[in-house]
Amino acid sequence: MLRKAIVATLALSAACAPDSQAPVKVQALVLNSNGAYAPREVELTTISDIVKMEGVVAKMIGGARIRSDSQDPQVQNAQTAEAYAKAIIKGDGRDVTASYITQDGVLWPADFHTWNLVTAYYNFERAYDYFNKVANIPAADLGEPATVYYFPEFTLVDSSPEALKDNALYFSPIQAFMVLPFDTLQKAPLALNAGVMSHEYAHRIFNQKVYGGNPLPYQIAVWGQSPSSPGANLVKALDEGLADYHGFGTTCDSPVGCDTRYFRTSFDDRLSESRDLAKADRCMDTVLLNDLNTLNVSAFDPYKLGSIIASALYQAGQSTGQHKALQRALVAAYSDETSGNPGLAQLSRIAQNDQLIFNRTSVSAVLVNHITDTPLKTAVCNELIDHLQIPAAELVGPGLPCPPEAQGGTTCAPINP
Ligand SMILES: [Zn+2]
Incomplete structure (x- = not known):
């Protein structure tokens, strides 16, 4: 039910189409020195579509269904990593639709999911920048925009029949990130936590380089x-x-x-x-x-x-x-x-x-x-x-x-x- 409610929210958000040319000035929820996540004007420098939340660094996908089950015949028949990825992605999901109010040339997220999406994208940009500028990985080696499944239904059937909640992860079998729905997490959503999101982004880099990009x-x-x-x-x-x-x-x-x-x-x-x-x-x-x-x-x-x-x-x-x-x-x-x-x-x-x-x-x-x-x-x-x-x-x-x-x-x- 939760999943349906979220999909409806994303789909019903009024899609105004603000200027999408990067850099885009937008409000995000950023940790301040008082230890609080508060609105702060930031610039997204790599975004190409601010409504679909898509750019050089990441592409957000809503409403996907990912189900890993060792008893699933499709999984059992998968002979390659590609076939395995296909077997566990049960629903491809769709574009997200972020919604804004424009104020003095700055976009303000108009609903909770847009705050969460914008901040997640901003945090991926920070991680991308770090690996590009501090760790010295050329942009060309940082690869295609990362697929980020936003609030997917993600089930690891062998561990639990219930869909996972309260997590953000890099899942190498499908070479994608997931920002999972909340359930009992009482503190800041993981998508807002720049350190945690960079930790996940680091797994992608480790996979690309140490594992040669092998799912x-x-x-x-x-x-x-x-x-x-x-x-x-x-x-x-x-x-x-x-x-x-x-x-x-x-x-x-x-x-x-x-x-x-x-x-x-x-x-x-x-x-x-x-x-x-x-x-x-x-x-x-x-x-x-x-x-x-x-x-x-x-x-x-x-x-x-x-x-x-x-x-x-x-x-x-x-x-x-x-x-x-x-x-x-x-x-x-x-x-x-x-x-x-x-x-x-x-x-x-x-x-x-x-x-x-x-x-x-x-x-x-x-x-x-x-x-x-x-x-x-x-x-x-x-x-x-x-x-x-x-x-x-x-x-x-x-x-x-x-x-x-x-x-x-x-x-x-x-x-x-
Ligand atoms: Zn980790």
């Missing part, structure tokens, strides 16, 4: 077929940790400035605390190390290890004052065909038939090898050796990636690997 990457699909899948577990944790760090990076260009706790405006204290990048005492411990090495990817929690990686990177960027250089180096490390300096995509390829090759040490080496500045390199080495509990001798020494001054830190109590 069903072998690092998950094939490595994950082993009862223990340490490579798949690590790559998922890395994807989450890097997404948290890039989400933080995007907040630095917002009116509020760098925000290590950007989850707090949408999530409860416990989750916000567990994802706060500034929390410096997260360490690999024996239980987590055992989980990483022995669990299957379907049972492994990628967020715990991800947040250790994220805060280790944050500490290194913070102590050297070089977040932007680090963010750029990390993205450069996603994929690199230079001989002798593999990226994560190339390391995965080397490890394709033996996922044990994709491990804490080899991954850290790939990241460190893409940092040029020696103090930053040393700081990253120290944090990773310390927080991931990597024996220093595996990274520091003649012919190894870490400078001799790197010896690890003292935050984490050593564990026996």
Whole structure:
């Protein structure tokens, strides 16, 4: 019922057709220094249709139905990633219709969904800008406008017959974002949360570069077929940790400035605390190390290890004052065909038939090898050796990636690997 009501709202909105030429001045809901989301005049610089919410960065689609069910004959018969995507998109959806009131040359959203859509688009633009300008990915490599399913009915039947709510995600099998309807979420809708939306956008970049744009990457699909899948577990944790760090990076260009706790405006204290990048005492411990090495990817929690990686990177960027250089180096490390300096995509390829090759040490080496500045390199080495509990001798020494001054830190109590 909820879905029908929303579709009706979107369809009935009076479609005035304001000037769509970018840049468009529009009001969006942006976090202010009092911790509130308040109307703020912003410019959408990439929008080509302000009513359909479509532009270089994203294209919003309303009313889609996406249903993943392993018992669905169409899903079972799908032989390719493309066929699988077709099998789970049960309803294509349609253009959204945003509605505005024009005041002094500025568009004011005329209904709640338009506020939500405009702000979501604005947040995708911020994430796009960050990956283009800070992470240095050329516009041509950022790909086609991202498909964003707005308030779709999204069901993962194997987990629950109920459609999912209260989330925003990048769903790689269909290479698209979803902004799901609300249900019980009491705080700021995720579409408004610039850090969260950038976290999701970072997953798209990771998919494009580390997974080569594969909707069903072998690092998950094939490595994950082993009862223990340490490579798949690590790559998922890395994807989450890097997404948290890039989400933080995007907040630095917002009116509020760098925000290590950007989850707090949408999530409860416990989750916000567990994802706060500034929390410096997260360490690999024996239980987590055992989980990483022995669990299957379907049972492994990628967020715990991800947040250790994220805060280790944050500490290194913070102590050297070089977040932007680090963010750029990390993205450069996603994929690199230079001989002798593999990226994560190339390391995965080397490890394709033996996922044990994709491990804490080899991954850290790939990241460190893409940092040029020696103090930053040393700081990253120290944090990773310390927080991931990597024996220093595996990274520091003649012919190894870490400078001799790197010896690890003292935050984490050593564990026996
Ligand atoms: Zn994520």
